[in-house]
Amino acid sequence: MVCGVVGIVLGLANNIEHAGPFFIGFFLFLAIGFRKYQILKGYSYSLIIFSAVTLALYYPSNFVVFNGFKLSNLIIPLIQIIMFGMGSSMSIKDFIGVIKSPKGVGIGVMCQITIMPILGLVLANLSGFPPEIAAGLILIGCSPSGLASNVMSYLANANLALSITITTVSTLLAPFLTPLLMQVLAGAFVEIDMMAMMWGIVKMVIFPIGAGLIFNKVFKNKVKWINEIMPLISMFGIAVIIVIITAAGRDSLLSMGLLLILLVFIHNALGYLLGYWAGRIFRLSERDCRTLSFEVGMQNGGLASGIAKEMGKIATLGLAAGVFGPLMNITGSALASYWHRNVPNNKTSSNLE
Numbered sequence: 001m002v003c004g005v006v007g008i009v010l011g012l013a014n015n016i017e018h019a020g021p022f023f024i025g026f027f028l029f030l031a032i033g034f035r036k037y038q039i040l041k042g043y044s045y046s047l048i049i050f051s052a053v054t055l056a057l058y059y060p061s062n063f064v065v066f067n068g069f070k071l072s073n074l075i076i077p078l079i080q081i082i083m084f085g086m087g088s089s090m091s092i093k094d095f096i097g098v099i100k101s102p103k104g105v106g107i108g109v110m111c112q113i114t115i116m117p118i119l120g121l122v123l124a125n126l127s128g129f130p131p132e133i134a135a136g137l138i139l140i141g142c143s144p145s146g147l148a149s150n151v152m153s154y155l156a157n158a159n160l161a162l163s164i165t166i167t168t169v170s171t172l173l174a175p176f177l178t179p180l181l182m183q184v185l186a187g188a189f190v191e192i193d194m195m196a197m198m199w200g201i202v203k204m205v206i207f208p209i210g211a212g213l214i215f216n217k218v219f220k221n222k223v224k225w226i227n228e229i230m231p232l233i234s235m236f237g238i239a240v241i242i243v244i245i246t247a248a249g250r251d252s253l254l255s256m257g258l259l260l261i262l263l264v265f266i267h268n269a270l271g272y273l274l275g276y277w278a279g280r281i282f283r284l285s286e287r288d289c290r291t292l293s294f295e296v297g298m299q300n301g302g303l304a305s306g307i308a309k310e311m312g313k314i315a316t317l318g319l320a321a322g323v324f325g326p327l328m329n330i331t332g333s334a335l336a337s338y339w340h341r342n343v344p345n346n347k348t349s350s351n352l353e
Contacts, residue, residue, distance in 0.1 A: 020059070049325070056243045057247075072248060076204060076310070078240060079306040082234045082302060084215075088213075088226055104284060105169060107284065111275055112170050113142075116141035116142070116271050116297075120138040133316050134189050139182060140267070140299050145166065145171075146302065147234060153291050156339035157339060159290075163291045172206070172209070179197040197311070205303065237302070238325060242305075242325050242326060244314075245314060245318050253322075260319065260323055265331070268331055269297070274296065276289050276292060301321040
């Protein structure tokens with residue numbers, strides 16, 4: 001609280017440039033304090049992200065180049081590590097879920113590849129942003145869901161198995177669908193090389209997940225520590241990616257930050273809302289509707305950042321993804337906490353449990 005008050009006082013006194021350490025400390029100490037309370041514990045990671053983003057905004061030069069090495073080159077390897085962790089936690093049994101519950105999975109995937117891309121296109125046209133930054137809103141909409149949606153589904157008493165299956169299917173379809181959707185929806189904003197984008201996503205998604213599946217098959221139950229440490233590594237990797245993007249796009253973020261944050265929030269919130277009601281329209285159970293809400297509203301910002309890096313446009317095309325990541329963790333945690341306190345009935349229309 002002291003850090004927060006000092007930071008605000010400095011800001012009001014037109015000394016906002018000196019308030020950085022206090023705002024960083026405010027978010028960091030608040031994250032530590034939240035760990036003491038079960039109801040607030042889920043927000044601590046998001047606050048750490050905000051602390052890291054503030055650090056990047058105040059001291060961007062430290063996160064752009066280090067001893068002549070461009071830190072943006074770390075983004076793709078980090079995504080590959082995260083995807084490997086996803087693959088190592090999966091098995092062939094996870095894919096059987098598609099056969100067992102084609103309705104829920106099919107509706108979820110269709111909602112994901114229609115709702116968010118179209119919302120991204122509408123918001124990009126309304127934003128008035130430079131073309132490459134506006135295209136970033138479409139890119140985040142055309143990306144698959146990520147591991148965060150699975151975590152939130154678990155916390156919200158939703159259908160975790162359905163969530164994991166939708167995430168898996170949409171991620172494996174990403175090398176084909178994301179370039180196609182970007183070509184159709186974002187072609188007017190930025191030049192899209194479909195084959196190059198497809199190959200980039202294959203390198204970031206298919207190869208690491210395949211390696212993770214093989215690792216799980218060969219070393220199953222022999223290296224259990226890998227499943228315990230990979231979520232932590234993934235969280236750290238996502239934080240590093242967001243910091244690098246924030247530092248790279250600092251000037252653009254400061255010039256249009258509030259509007260970008262607002263549009264990203266609208267994108268995220270409408271994703272939750274429309275995903276949930278799509279499930280209701282198709283008469284899915286309450287648990288499945290909650291699952292669709294997270295699967296549609298929470299996108300893989302890390303993958304979107306990697307695509308922007310592959311295209312050499314991390315400071316513009318990747319900016320929306322950098323904002324979407326920490327924001328969706330805050331909104332997703334809030335929604336999951338609300339639903340956690342409102343347990344759905346046990347009736348389900350999906351056999352995937």
